[in-house]
Each structure stands twice: as structure tokens, then as C-alpha cells.
Amino acid sequence: MKIIEKQIKKADLIKDSSNFIDENAIKAVVDIKREIMAVDSPMHYECEQLLLENGSKQEDLWGINLYLDECDIDNLVEFDSMINIRPAQNNRSRFVEDPKTQEKIKAVVQKWLI
Numbered sequence: 001m002k003i004i005e006k007q008i009k010k011a012d013l014i015k016d017s018s019n020f021i022d023e024n025a026i027k028a029v030v031d032i033k034r035e036i037m038a039v040d041s042p043m044h045y046e047c048e049q050l051l052l053e054n055g056s057k058q059e060d061l062w063g064i065n066l067y068l069d070e071c072d073i074d075n076l077v078e079f080d081s082m083i084n085i086r087p088a089q090n091n092r093s094r095f096v097e098d099p100k101t102q103e104k105i106k107a108v109v110q111k112w113l114i
Contacts, residue, residue: 001038002038002040005112006112010113013039013113014069016040021065023069024067025066027040027042029063029064030104032060032104033056037112039066048061062084064078064079064105076109079095081094
């Protein structure tokens with residue numbers, strides 16, 4: 001598990017990851033305010049805790065799955081995690097419901113994964 005705050009090749013992330021949820025797919029949590037993400041944990045909440053311990057705020061963190069063998073951003077990112085259930089932020093499901101939040105998440109992923 002690590003925080004991504006500089007560009008990394010998807011191939012290197014595949015090589016270095018140890019907690020695959022599917023072939024070439026890993027869990028990640030994105031901080032949309034700080035524009036960083038934590039990757040490669042068995043559960044999203046572990047990435048979430050790592051970011052919280054490093055100065056992130058709960059309301060800025062969103063759980064996703066990354067399908068690292070995909071090139072298209074819409075296939076690379078899956079907006080599904082238990083940590084996304086947040087009635088106080090008007091997100092009542094595991095899916096990131098707000099299109100603007102989805103776009104912010106995709107922008108962070110595209111910033112760091114090459």
C-alpha cells in the first residue's frame with residue numbers, strides 16, 4: 001500500500017502491487033482536494049486510513065477500483081466502494097453518484113497513471 005503523488009507507469013504499478021481484486025485490478029482511494037491517491041490494499045478503508053493519517057479529510061476521499069490493463073479512463077476507473085456511502089454528502093450508494101466528483105477522480109487518476 002502506498003500513496004501516489006508522482007507519475008507512475010501502470011505496468012510498474014501492476015508489477016509492484018500485491019493486493020489484486022481481479023487480474024490487473026486494484027483498490028484505490030482518491031483525495032480529490034489534494035489530488036493524490038493511495039493504492040494497493042485489500043480493503044478501501046485501509047487506503048482511506050493511510051490518507052487520513054497523512055493529512056487528508058474524510059469528505060475529500062472516494063474509493064475506486066483501477067483496472068490497470070485498460071487504456072480508456074472510463075474503463076480504467078470503477079466508482080465502487082463501501083467508503084462512498086455518505087448520506088451526509090448526498091451519496092447514498094457504493095457508487096460515486098455526482099458526475100462532477102467522478103470527473104475530479106478521473107482527473108487525479110489521469111494525472112498520476114501513465
